[in-house]
Amino acid sequence: MEIVILLVVIAVVVIGALGGLVVGSRRRKQPPPPPSATPDITAPPAEPHVGDEAETPREEPRRTIEEVDLPDTSGAVAVEERPAAPEIEIPEPTAGRLVRLRARLSRSQNALGKGLLTLLSREHLDEDTWEEIEETLLTADVGVQPTQELVERLREHVKVLGTRTPEELRGLLRAELLTLIGPDMDRTVKTEPEASKPGIVMVVGVNGTGKTTTTGKLARVLVADGRTVVLGAADTFRAAAADQLQTWGERVGAYTVRGPEAGDPASVAFDAVKEGKEMGSDVVLIDTAGRLHTKTGLMDELGKVKRVVEKHAPLDEILLVLDATTGQNGLVQARVFAEVVDITGIVLTKLDGTAKGGIVIAVQRELGVPVKLVGLGEGPDDLAPFEPEAFVDALIGD
Ligand SMILES: Nc1nc2c(ncn2[C@@H]2O[C@H](COP(=O)(O)OP(=O)(O)O)[C@@H](O)[C@H]2O)c(=O)[nH]1
Ligand SMILES: [Mg+2]
Numbered sequence: 001m002e003i004v005i006l007l008v009v010i011a012v013v014v015i016g017a018l019g020g021l022v023v024g025s026r027r028r029k030q031p032p033p034p035p036s037a038t039p040d041i042t043a044p045p046a047e048p049h050v051g052d053e054a055e056t057p058r059e060e061p062r063r064t065i066e067e068v069d070l071p072d073t074s075g076a077v078a079v080e081e082r083p084a085a086p087e088i089e090i091p092e093p094t095a096g097r098l099v100r101l102r103a104r105l106s107r108s109q110n111a112l113g114k115g116l117l118t119l120l121s122r123e124h125l126d127e128d129t130w131e132e133i134e135e136t137l138l139t140a141d142v143g144v145q146p147t148q149e150l151v152e153r154l155r156e157h158v159k160v161l162g163t164r165t166p167e168e169l170r171g172l173l174r175a176e177l178l179t180l181i182g183p184d185m186d187r188t189v190k191t192e193p194e195a196s197k198p199g200i201v202m203v204v205g206v207n208g209t210g211k212t213t214t215t216g217k218l219a220r221v222l223v224a225d226g227r228t229v230v231l232g233a234a235d236t237f238r239a240a241a242a243d244q245l246q247t248w249g250e251r252v253g254a255y256t257v258r259g260p261e262a263g264d265p266a267s268v269a270f271d272a273v274k275e276g277k278e279m280g281s282d283v284v285l286i287d288t289a290g291r292l293h294t295k296t297g298l299m300d301e302l303g304k305v306k307r308v309v310e311k312h313a314p315l316d317e318i319l320l321v322l323d324a325t326t327g328q329n330g331l332v333q334a335r336v337f338a339e340v341v342d343i344t345g346i347v348l349t350k351l352d353g354t355a356k357g358g359i360v361i362a363v364q365r366e367l368g369v370p371v372k373l374v375g376l377g378e379g380p381d382d383l384a385p386f387e388p389e390a391f392v393d394a395l396i397g398d
Contacts, residue, residue, distance in 0.1 A: 004273070007302060008042055008060075015078055019394075021181045021210040035391075037307070038327070039168070047334075050114075051187065054243050063394065064205065066274075066313040067393030068156060068313055070235075072394060075197050079232060082171055087250060088251070088253045089220075089251050089252055090224070090379075091220035091221065091223055091224040091252060091380065092220045092224065092226055092381040094221050094224055094225065094384075096393060097381070097383075097384035097385065098374070098376075098384040098385065098386070098387050098390040098391065099383055099387075099390050100396070101352075101376040101377070101382065102393070102394035103206070103350070103377040104352035104377055105352070105357060105381075105391075105394040105395065106350060107352075107353070107354060107355040108140065108351070108354065108356065108358075108395055109353050109357075109395050109396070109397060110137050111136070111140055111355035111356075111357075111393060112136065112137075112140040112142075112354065112355070112357055112358060112395055113140070113173075113394075113395035113396035113397055114138045116133060116136055116137070116173055116396075116397075117166070117169060117170060117173065117323055117396060119132055119133050119136065120133070120164070120169045120172075120173065121164070121166060121169060125158060126363055130151060130155065133151060133154070134147055134148075134151050137150060137151070137358060139285075139355075139356075139361075140200070140355060140356050140357060140358035141327050141328070141356035141357075141359040141362055142180075142261065142357040142358030142359075142361050142362060143358070143361060143362030143365055143366075144392060146361045146362065146366065147353075149180070150177070150180060151166065152213065154173070154176060155177050156171065157172050157176075157323060158172075159386070162239040169190050169197055170324060170396055172273065173174065173269045173396055174396055175391070176391055177392045177395065177396070178388055178389065179366050179394050180361050181360060181361055181364070181388040181391065181392065182364065182370065182388065183388045183389065185364075186370065187345070187370050187372045187374065187385065187386055188372070189201065189218070189317055189319070189345060189372050189385075190316040190344070190378055191227065191282070191283045192224060192315065192316070193281075193282045193283065193318065194207065194313075196277070196313075197273075197276075197277060197312065197315070198230070198276040198277060198281050198284045199282060199284070199285075199287065199316045200284050200286070200289075200309060200312075200313060200314075200315045200316050200317075201218070201271055201278075201282040201283065201284070201285050201315070201316060201317040201318075201319060202269070202286045202288060202306065202309070202315055202317070202318045202319070202341075203215045203218075203285065203286065203287050203288060203319050203321060204288050204290065204302060204318060204319070204320055204321070204337055204341060204343075205207050205290050205320055205321030205322060205333070205337065205347075206290045206323075206333050207289070207290045207291060207321040208290075208323070209321045209322055209326075210234075210335075210347075210349035210350065210375055211287055211290060211319050211321045211376070212235070212244050212245050212248070213248075213288050213349070213350060213378070214321050214347050214373070214375060214383060215231065215245060215248070215286075215287040216231075216244075216245060216247075216248025216317070216379070216380070217248075217375070217380060218250060218285060218373070218383065219231060219248060219285055219382035220247060220248075220251075220252050220380055220381065220383075222283050222285075223252040223253070223254065224345070227282060227283050227320045228254075228279075228280075228281045228282050228283070229247070229252075229282065229283050229284075230254065230255050230256075230257060230275050230276040230281045230283070230284045230285075231245055231246070231247075231249045231254055231255070231256040231257065231258055231272070231274055231280060231284075231285050231286075231287065232256075232257050232261070232268055232269050232271070232272025232273070232284060232285065232286040233245045233246065233256055233257065233258045233268060233272075233287055234259075234265040234266070234268045234269045234272070234286050234287060234288045234289070234305060235265070235287055235289035235290075236259050236261060236262055236263045236264070236265050236268060236289070237262070237289045237291065238261070240258075241287070241289070242256070242258045242261075245287050246258065246397055248380075251380070253282075255275065255279070257272040257275050259271070265288060265301060265305055266301075266304045266305045266307075266308035266309075267308070269286045269288075269305045269308060270308045270309060270311065270312070272284050272286055273286075273312045274289040275314070277312065286305070286309070288301075288302065288305060289301070290323050296337070298340060299339070299340045302337075302340050303340060303341070303343050306318075306341055316340060316344075317344050318341050318343055318344050318345075318346060319343075319345045319346070319347050319372065319373070320334060320337050320343045320345070320346050320347070320367075320369075321343070321347045321349055321373075322334060322346060322347070322348055322349070322359075322363060322373070323350050324348045324349060324350050324353075324354050324356060324357070324359050325350050325351055325353050325354045325356070327356055327359065327381060330359065330363065331362060331363060334346075334367055335366065335367075338367050338369075343367055344369060345369060345370060345371075345372035345373070346364070346367065346369055346370065346371045346372065346385075347371075347373040347374070347375065347383075348360060348363070348371055348373075348374050348375065349375030350372050350375055350376075351375060352376045352377045353378055356389075360386075360391065370386075371386045372385070373385060373386055374391075376388050
C-alpha cells in the first residue's frame with residue numbers, strides 16, 4: 001500500500017515538473033543571446049525557479065481517451081502543432097505619422113493656431129489686438145524673441161494686404177510660422193551604419209521626460225524601417241528602468257544589453273556598442289539616467305558615457321528628450337544638457353498633453369539644434385518624425 005502511494009506521489013511530481021518545463025520554455029521571449037555574450041552582460045530572463053507554476057498542470061482536467069479527437073485524415077496533410085514562436089510585433093510604418101496623429105495636437109491647435117487666426121481676422125487690428133496676438137504666442141511658449149519677430153512680420157504683411165480674406169490670413173500665418181520653425185533644417189536621425197560600426201545614438205534628458213519610452217519607440221521605428229537594433233540600458237540607477245527598456249526591445253526582437261543594478265553606466269554603454277558591432281547590428285540605442293540633483297554629477301556621468309563609447313567610434317546622434325508640458329523649465333534643462341554633451345537633435349515628448357506647441361520654436365532657438373522627433377502619446381507607435389509643414393498645418397487647421 002505504501003509503495004503504491006509512493007509511486008503515485010512520484011508520478012504526480014514528475015508530471016508536474018514536466019508541465020513546469022513546458023510552461024517555462026514557452027515563457028521565454030527574449031531573442032537568443034548574441035554569440036559573444038560576455039559574463040558581465042546580464043543574461044535574458046532567468047529560467048523558471050523551483051515551484052514556478054509547477055502546480056498548474058496538476059489542476060488541469062485530464063482528458064480521457066474517449067474525448068480525444070482523432071486527426072481528420074480525409075482532407076489535406078495534417079500539420080504538426082508547433083510551439084508558438086515568440087510574438088514579435090510589426091510596428092506601423094513611419095511615413096506620414098505626424099499627419100495621422102495630428103488630432104493629438106488639438107490643444108495647441110485651439111490655443112495657438114485658432115487663437116491667432118481669430119485675432120488676425122478682427123476688422124480693426126488695433127494695438128490691443130496686436131498685444132493679444134503677442135500674448136497668445138508667449139502663452140504657447142513660442143519665446144520672446146521669436147514672438148517679436150513674428151508679430152513684426154505679421155504687422156508688415158497685414159498693412160500691405162489691406163483687406164484680408166480668411167484664406168490670405170491662413171496662408172500668411174502658415175508661411176511665417178514655417179519660417180520660424182525652419183523648414184530646411186536637417187531633421188533626419190543619424191542612424192546609418194558604416195562598414196565597421198553600427199549607427200550609435202545616445203538618449204539623454206531629465207527623469208520622467210520620456211527617454212526610455214522614446215528609446216523604445218525609436219527602436220520600433222528603426223525595426224519598421226528594416227534595421228536591426230541593440231539597446232543599451234545605461235540607466236543602471238533602478239533595475240526597473242532596464243526592465244522597461246528590455247520589454248520594449250522584446251516586442252520587436254531587439255536585444256538589450258544590461259548591467260548590474262547601480263553598475264557603471266559607461267560600461268553598459270560600451271558593452272552595448274561592442275555587442276552591436278559583433279552582432280553586425282545596424283543601430284545601437286543607448287538609454288541613460290537623467291538625475292539632475294547635481295549638475296556636476298550629471299556632467300561627469302554623461303561625459304564619461306560619451307567618452308567611453310567613443311573608444312569604439314564617435315556617436316552619430318545625441319538626442320535630448322524634453323517634456324513639452326514643462327515649458328520654460330524644459331528650456332533650462334536644455335541649457336544644462338547642452339553644456340554637458342553636444343546635442344544633435346531634440347525630441348519633444350507629450351505634445352499631445354499641452355497647448356504649448358510653440359515650445360518647438362523656442363527650444364530650437366535656445367539650442368540651435370532641430371527638433372527631430374515628437375512624442376504624441378503613450379502608445380508604442382506614437383512617436384513621429386517632425387515635419388514642419390505637417391506640424392504647422394495641424395496647428396492652424398485646414
Ligand atoms: N502622453 C504622453 N506620455 C508620454 C510620452 N512620452 C512618454 N510618456 C510617458 O511619460 C512617462 C515617463 O516616461 P519614461 O520613458 O519612463 O521617462 P524617463 O524617465 O525619461 O525614461 C511614462 O508614463 C510615459 O508613458 C508622450 O509623447 N505622450
Ligand atoms: Mg528611463
